[in-house]
Amino acid sequence: MGEVELSCRAYVKMYLHACLFPRCSVNGLLLSSSSSAGGAVCVTDCVPLLHSHLSLAPITQLALTQVDVWCSQTQQRIVGYYQANACTSDSSPTPCALKIADKIAEQFDGAVLLMLDGSKMSPDYRVPPIVMYERKDSRWTLKDKHTIMLRQWEEIRDVASQMLDSGDHSLLVDFDSHLDDITRDWTNQKLNSKIAELCSPVNGNI
Amino acid sequence: MLNCDAMRDKLRKWREDNSRNSEQIVDVGEELISDHASKLGDDVWIIYEQVMIAALDCSRDDLALTCLQELRKQFPDSHRVKRLTGMRLEALERYDEANKHYDAILEDDPTNTAARKRKISILKAQGKNGEAIRELNEYLEQFVGDQEAWHELSELYINEHDYGKAAFCLEELMMTNPHNHLYCEQYAEVKYTQGGLENLELSRKYFSQALRLNNRNMRALFGLYMSASHIAASPKVSAKVKKDNIKYAAWAANQINRAYKVSICKQHSDILKTTSFT
Numbered sequence A: 001m002g003e004v005e006l007s008c009r010a011y012v013k014m015y016l017h018a019c020l021f022p023r024c025s026v027n028g029l030l031l032s033s034s035s036s037a038g039g040a041v042c043v044t045d046c047v048p049l050l051h052s053h054l055s056l057a058p059i060t061q062l063a064l065t066q067v068d069v070w071c072s073q074t075q076q077r078i079v080g081y082y083q084a085n086a087c088t089s090d091s092s093p094t095p096c097a098l099k100i101a102d103k104i105a106e107q108f109d110g111a112v113l114l115m116l117d118g119s120k121m122s123p124d125y126r127v128p129p130i131v132m133y134e135r136k137d138s139r140w141t142l143k144d145k146h147t148i149m150l151r152q153w154e155e156i157r158d159v160a161s162q163m164l165d166s167g168d169h170s171l172l173v174d175f176d177s178h179l180d181d182i183t184r185d186w187t188n189q190k191l192n193s194k195i196a197e198l199c200s201p202v203n204g205n206i
Numbered sequence B: 001m002l003n004c005d006a007m008r009d010k011l012r013k014w015r016e017d018n019s020r021n022s023e024q025i026v027d028v029g030e031e032l033i034s035d036h037a038s039k040l041g042d043d044v045w046i047i048y049e050q051v052m053i054a055a056l057d058c059s060r061d062d063l064a065l066t067c068l069q070e071l072r073k074q075f076p077d078s079h080r081v082k083r084l085t086g087m088r089l090e091a092l093e094r095y096d097e098a099n100k101h102y103d104a105i106l107e108d109d110p111t112n113t114a115a116r117k118r119k120i121s122i123l124k125a126q127g128k129n130g131e132a133i134r135e136l137n138e139y140l141e142q143f144v145g146d147q148e149a150w151h152e153l154s155e156l157y158i159n160e161h162d163y164g165k166a167a168f169c170l171e172e173l174m175m176t177n178p179h180n181h182l183y184c185e186q187y188a189e190v191k192y193t194q195g196g197l198e199n200l201e202l203s204r205k206y207f208s209q210a211l212r213l214n215n216r217n218m219r220a221l222f223g224l225y226m227s228a229s230h231i232a233a234s235p236k237v238s239a240k241v242k243k244d245n246i247k248y249a250a251w252a253a254n255q256i257n258r259a260y261k262v263s264i265c266k267q268h269s270d271i272l273k274t275t276s277f278t
Helices: A008-020 A057-073 A095-107 A153-165 A175-180 A189-199 B004-017 B022-040 B043-057 B061-074 B079-091 B095-108 B113-125 B129-142 B147-159 B163-176 B181-194 B197-213 B218-233 B239-262
Strands: A004-006 A026-032 A041-043 A045-050 A077-084 A112-116 A130-136 A139-142
Touching: A008 A026, A008 A045, A008 A077, A008 A112, A008 A153, A008 A189, A026 A041, A026 A057, A026 A095, A041 A077, A045 A057, A045 A175, A057 A077, A057 A095, A057 A175, A057 B181, A057 B218, A077 A095, A095 A112, A095 A130, A153 A189, A175 B218, B004 B022, B004 B043, B022 B043, B022 B061, B043 B061, B043 B079, B061 B079, B079 B095, B079 B113, B095 B113, B113 B129, B113 B147, B129 B147, B147 B163, B163 B181, B181 B197, B181 B218, B197 B218, B197 B239, B218 B239
Parallel strands: A004 A041, A077 A112
Antiparallel strands: A026 A045, A026 A077, A112 A130, A130 A139
């Protein structure tokens, strides 16, 4: 299958989401604002969804609908799903991860399933703590590492660490938090601006 | 900078609320202990315990050990302190040693619920959900009134996708806590997930009940909208049931739109206009 590129904004928000709720499993959706050129998927953003009861249906369905609508209003599309398990020793996709990823794959051919590997998330890790899956013959299989791109990984990793150290992860709003207080913005515009400031000398396309 | 009394009050409030804001507790607690320990009187011991547990949560083993050593000096034979020793070993992932400590407590005092719960937490940390569930069920046979345990069990069942048993646990919790809107709402979510017309109707009823108990529970409001919409769209319902559920869904949609208009996020109030049902 094609190449997948992960932008600074997408990676940093996923990372901060997992760091904000270290005792919970968290999940979210991966978005793209560019149309796939030659089979390459560029994940330009993500929407953090839940940090509790990931496998219960109502809120997940609600979130998928709301993100879908927002995407159609902002020329983006849902291209994948990410999850970080509470139990860091096991980074394999759970049944609910596979289910949601299947649903996304129904609408988008090159959909990806991304698991964050909690055991590899220390600040000086040399490789990105992610495991990616793609759909081949109706099954989710591990993606060839060489088709996953994170431009200037060390700089992105440093931006994520910096934001974590300065407590910026507390600015992140996931869909769960939005339901607790609907004045909070699950599209995270404020956080996106902060990331853009730190990332722009690093990454051509955010 | 806060003064000693203010810091003390904060820690007390967090103890009473049972909040797990460990980073804050470590911040305030560390300062309080190092600068004002002598002024705390007998409170100092409960504060050492509180800060120690928070320190473990933040991987601050240095601070945890300091607190633990003070507690050991003061209460050398205490089961309560032994449990804290066990918790530190858990944090260091030395689970076998931790279990030995808890087993020693239980040999001495078989009714020690704290030690039993720690053993179950170890199983959970090791990813042994099946065993944790078994042990927790056994525990609840003896200690049937332990709310925290029932809730933990419902969470474990949800993680294992055993929604029927999760529902049973939540039913226990609703019986003993009839005014708790969160239990009603969680029960409704489980029923919705189980699916099928009967479960959807139950879920709608319990989303409504949650709203009666707390009319600002957004999850319950959305849940009511979604369950009523699905029921109305089902080919198996009578015309009357369909009509009623369309009414419920419309009411919920209205409430949701009002809530969003009041909030700053105007973008979301248009979303429901795009959703339709027959």
